[in-house]
Amino acid sequence: MSGVGSDWRPIVRLAARGDGVSDDGRFVPLAAVGDSVDFSISPPLIMPGPHHAAPACTHYPACGGCQMQHMDDAAYGNFVIDRISRVLPGGLPDDVRPLALSPPRSRRRASLKALKRGGKLVLGFHSEGTHALIDIVDCPVLHPQLMALLAPLRRLLRARLKDGQGAGIALTLSDAGVDVLLANVSAEGLAAIEALTDFAQGCDLARLSVEGAGGIDTLVERRQPALIMGGVPVPLPAAPFLQATREGEAALVAAVLEAVGDAGRVADLFCGLGTFALPLSLKAAVLAVDAAGPAVTALGLAARLAGRRVEVQHRDLFRRPLVSVGEGGGKGGELAGLGAVVFDPPRAGAEAQAKELAASQVPVVVAVSCNPNTFGRDAKILVEGGYRITTLWPVAQFRWSSHVELVARFERQP
Structure with a gap:
């Protein structure tokens, strides 16, 4: 492409918020990878490429709920994987599962x-x-x-x-x-x-x-x-936190169950209503911990009525993480004896808990994250403490948004 005074550049990647990035580093809203942009015009002129798509919504892009309706699913999927790979210590593991992308009209x-x-x-x-x-x-x-x-x-x-x-x-x-x-x-x-x-x-x-x-x-x-979780109905408090789509929840639960494997005793940290604790309780004894009182109460009641092996604790894991050593620095910390730990923190991540896990001997740690940036920080702590990421499950239940989720399995190295 050429012309008098034109300045055409290809879009080669997407930034964290979904803006297109040209080969010389300039950001272009509403551009997809493979588009070409003429920067000699203000605003820049976008020539759609093979992955540019017609938005599904008449309110796009004015509405702030979606950032990526202008690209096809293949480009969006590549964005999700790239967004995760950029923050992982050592890059992507060998075992990366296919992206679980929630369908349109599924947000609950x-x-x-x-x-x-x-x-x-x-x-x-x-x-x-x-x-x-x-x-x-x-x-x-x-x-x-x-x-x-x-x-x-x-x-x-x-x-x-x-x-x-x-x-x-x-x-x-x-x-x-x-x-x-x-x-x-x-x-x-x-x-x-x-x-x-x-x-x-x-x-x-x-x-x-x-x-x-x-x-x-x-x-x-x-x-x-x-909500029925792991076969158990859990009563919901008003305006509860729950996974955004049924499809997204199913993908996350399946990943967590596979990642935990046959561990007989599991801790589910930042457990919420029991999205993972109740399915895990079908085959393991579960310690479920969260600071959200109404959620923990609902989970505890539902688990007792169903006869599930779930022990609940109302506890602020940011201030009081489960510790890796006992009183006085000896053995017997709260993480001792666990076959696996699952942690699913809010967007702030779980730095304090990651440090305790890194100092523990828990053989398998399963991280569920809704923020690649804080996940990258916590993953680095675990890797420096002797863990290795073996498997990654990318999940995109906030379709067309820059919101990325994942499940990662960490194994303690000998």
Whole structure:
């Protein structure tokens, strides 16, 4: 490609947030690998290459929920693998499994915002990096059961919000139906209660709760929201954390079970509701630890009712990680005797716990991560402590976003 004054450059890779990067290091939003870009024009002109794709959503790229709808699945998959490989100490292991990519319209949880202004209600997601709300007509990411609620939510909030008032909406698709939590929506007075109750019944919600200054109040519970994990139904607290898609959860659980192998005693750290603890408990005794009190309580109750071998601890692993040595520096630390440890921390990672694991003799450590950067830091600690990454499972359940997840198996070296 040439022309008077033109400055064409190929896009050779993607940056961490999905921007295309040219061969001379310039960043280009909405460019895919294989595109060509003329930098002599402002904004730069993109000539689509073989991996450029038509966006699936009419709101793209204004909506901040997706960053990569302009590329095909092959290019997106390469981005996920490259994003992980860049942070791994020593690069990718020999055993890298195929990418588990969740399909469109599979997201089972979402947090939306609403704002009423000038009699008009806007309901949707924020534009990336701003407070501007994008009024969502359709979302190719959301599960159809959640998408179907947007129109009735508009009618409800248009009637219940004052002009200039905003509200938060947390939607969770449980195995018993949809759980809705509304923030900054009044439930005071007969008219408000009747309107919210009619909304819950008309939409066949499992539960409807409201959050105000005094906390969360459940107004309607027609069915107890629950998820079945490892064959055990776990009751859900309001607005719980759960894996974004059923397909993503299944991929993560299958990877963890394979990575743990036949270990007879396993610790599941940052266990949440028991996504891994309950499936693991089918063949192992599990110590499940997390700082989220409601989640640990729900897991403990569900495990006891099902007769599963799960011991739960409510504990802040950032401040009090499970230790590798006993009191006074002797043997018998909390990690002693474990055949495997699974840890699935939030985006901040688990630096303190990784250091204790690196000093332990646990034969297998399985890391589940939603942030390659902090995973890379924690992995380096484990590798320097004598572990080796043997297998990697890349997972992309936040389809079309730069959010990357993974499971990695570490083995202690002789």
